[in-house]
Amino acid sequence: MNAPLDLKRSGWIWQVTILSLVLGMLLAAALKTQQTLKRSSGIPTTRVSGLAQLVLDEKDRNSLLRKEITDLRAKVDEYERALGEGTTQTELLRDELQKAKFLAGLTPAKGDGIEVTLRDSTLEPPADYPADLVMDDYIIHDQDLLLFVNELLANGAEAVAVNDQRVISKTAIRCVGATIRVNDVPVGPVYTITAIGPPDVLESALKIRHGVIDQFRYDKRLAKNMIQVKKKTNLGLPAYSGSTLFKYTAVVDPERKPK
Amino acid sequence: MIVLLPLAGLALGFIVIYLADITVPGDIASYLSLAALAGLDAVIGGIRAGLEDKFKADIFVSGFLVNALLAALLAYIGEQIGVELFLAAVVVLGGRIFVNLSLIRRYWLTRIALAKKES
Numbered sequence: 001m002n003a004p005l006d007l008k009r010s011g012w013i014w015q016v017t018i019l020s021l022v023l024g025m026l027l028a029a030a031l032k033t034q035q036t037l038k039r040s041s042g043i044p045t046t047r048v049s050g051l052a053q054l055v056l057d058e059k060d061r062n063s064l065l066r067k068e069i070t071d072l073r074a075k076v077d078e079y080e081r082a083l084g085e086g087t088t089q090t091e092l093l094r095d096e097l098q099k100a101k102f103l104a105g106l107t108p109a110k111g112d113g114i115e116v117t118l119r120d121s122t123l124e125p126p127a128d129y130p131a132d133l134v135m136d137d138y139i140i141h142d143q144d145l146l147l148f149v150n151e152l153l154a155n156g157a158e159a160v161a162v163n164d165q166r167v168i169s170k171t172a173i174r175c176v177g178a179t180i181r182v183n184d185v186p187v188g189p190v191y192t193i194t195a196i197g198p199p200d201v202l203e204s205a206l207k208i209r210h211g212v213i214d215q216f217r218y219d220k221r222l223a224k225n226m227i228q229v230k231k232k233t234n235l236g237l238p239a240y241s242g243s244t245l246f247k248y249t250a251v252v253d254p255e256r257k258p259k
Numbered sequence: 260m261i262v263l264l265p266l267a268g269l270a271l272g273f274i275v276i277y278l279a280d281i282t283v284p285g286d287i288a289s290y291l292s293l294a295a296l297a298g299l300d301a302v303i304g305g306i307r308a309g310l311e312d313k314f315k316a317d318i319f320v321s322g323f324l325v326n327a328l329l330a331a332l333l334a335y336i337g338e339q340i341g342v343e344l345f346l347a348a349v350v351v352l353g354g355r356i357f358v359n360l361s362l363i364r365r366y367w368l369t370r371i372a373l374a375k376k377e378s
Contacts, residue, residue, distance in 0.1 A: 012314035016305045017268040019323050023298040024272025030292040033282040049338075 069241060105168035105240045109159040113196040113235045114203055116148055117228040120189050123221060137217045140191055140226065142175040145182070148193055149173065151212050155205035157197035159237050163187035166240040183242045199231040265306065290331040293348055297327040300352045300359075307359045310366045326352070 080097060083090050101107050121138040129137075149160055149167055160167040165182040167173075172184070179186040195202060206213050206229055216223040283291050301323035308314040330348040337344025 012305065012309035012316075012319075013264050015314075015316055015319060016302060016309060017264040019298070019305065019320070020265040020268035020302050021272040022323075023295065023302050024269040024274075025276045026291065026295040026298050027269075028273040028276035029281050029283060030288070030295045032277060032280065033285075033288045033291060036282050037285055037288060 066241075104244075105159065105166045106244070108239045109196060109237045110234060111159070111196040112199055112231075112233045113157065113159075113194065114152075114199050114206075115230045115232045115235070116152075116193040116195070116206065117230075118144060118148070118191045118193070119226055119228075121222055121225050123225050125219075129219070133218065137219060137222060140180075140189065142173050142180045145173050145180060145191055145193065147212050148206070151205060152193065152195040152197065152202055155197070156201055157195035159196040161194050161237045163192055164238050166238055168240045170242075171240075183240065185242070194232070194235050194237060196235055196237060199233075203229055203231055265302065269302075289345065290334055293330045293334055293345055294327040296349065296352050296356075297330045298323060300356050301326055303356050303359045303363070307362050307366075310363060 080094055083094055098107070102109070118140045120140055123138070125134045125138060145162055149162065152160055153167075162173065162182045165171075165185055165187060167182070171182065173180065173182050175181075176186070179188070180191070181187070205211065208214070213223050213227055213229075216227065301319065304322065305314065305319045308319070330345070330352065333348050334345035337347075
């Protein structure tokens with residue numbers, strides 16, 4: 001092209017270059033920041049503020065409902081106490097009720113047992129690891145929790161809770177989006193399963209050859225990295241705090257003869 | 260090719276910060292992105308002015324700084340009063356970047372055509 005790009009005419013290029021350097025820095029910092037934000041939340045920043053408000057609203061509603069539950073439970077307790085102060089017959093009734101509540105997991109429970117901690121892997125997958133297996137293998141899924149809870153129950157666990165959510169007959173453990181819900185309450189990663197039952201039996205049931213830990217993942221380092229089993233004395237499990245409403249099921253009383 | 264210097268500068272700055280792994284807190288992330296956009300506008304505007312022989316250093320540098328700050332300030336005010344004012348900055352700056360880029364393209368095309376005619 002026209003060869004003599006003289007200094008007077010090309011001076012601006014140097015200044016543009018310097019500011020381009022600054023611009024490059026700004027762009028890189030912005031890009032890096034967005035990348036880290038996206039990795040941590042999966043949501044572009046422009047939408048975060050709106051979603052945050054939604055979360056706050058829901059949280060408020062949630063705590064209101066929770067308070068309602070505690071209030072209602074307290075009222076029920078009060079009625080029961082009033083009942084118990086009556087005759088021996090009502091007292092028997094009260095004991096019976098207490099037993100039923102314990103069976104249903106509606107009372108706190110304590111006893112010896114084990115604690116199983118499951119956490120997402122901190123290991124780097126090996127370079128030749130199939131990419132589609134990394135997501136599957138390196139984080140804890142609802143199936144993992146189900147498997148462990150089931151194994152514990154099968155081996156004599158009498159009361160089980162996952163992250164302080166008591167497992168009862170109506171309990172579901174499942175994945176909703178990126179979080180696992182137990183009793184419809186989201187529980188965060190680092191999942192702690194507490195089980196009351198014979199500690200030695202429970203521990204060896206998990207650790208037995210071909211058991212759930214032995215067969216945990218294709219990459220055998222992962223079991224050690226993600227699972228921790230500890231025997232515990234005097235574990236305390238909370239009561240089930242969700243809804244006990246039955247909409248479709250009616251009681252069948254075995255003592256009443258069908259007409 | 261002296262005209263490639265801005266590109267080289269851009270790449271250098273980008274690589275340095277990218278490898279240094281520098282991030283800013285999430286609250287001001289959108290302001291940073293806006294400042295980057297304002298910077299992009301200033302640089303492309305500067306190139307256009309340079310190609311048109313109208314380049315003035317003071318306008319260029321002050322434009323870079325003031326536009327970046329103004330855009331961030333506008334976005335901040337918008338956030339305070341619940342109007343997405345940063346969109347205004349994005350639209351204006353983005354539009355100007357496109358206009359300037361197309362002018363630069365025209366300029367180069369004319370120049371190449373001229374060079375061909377001369378040879």
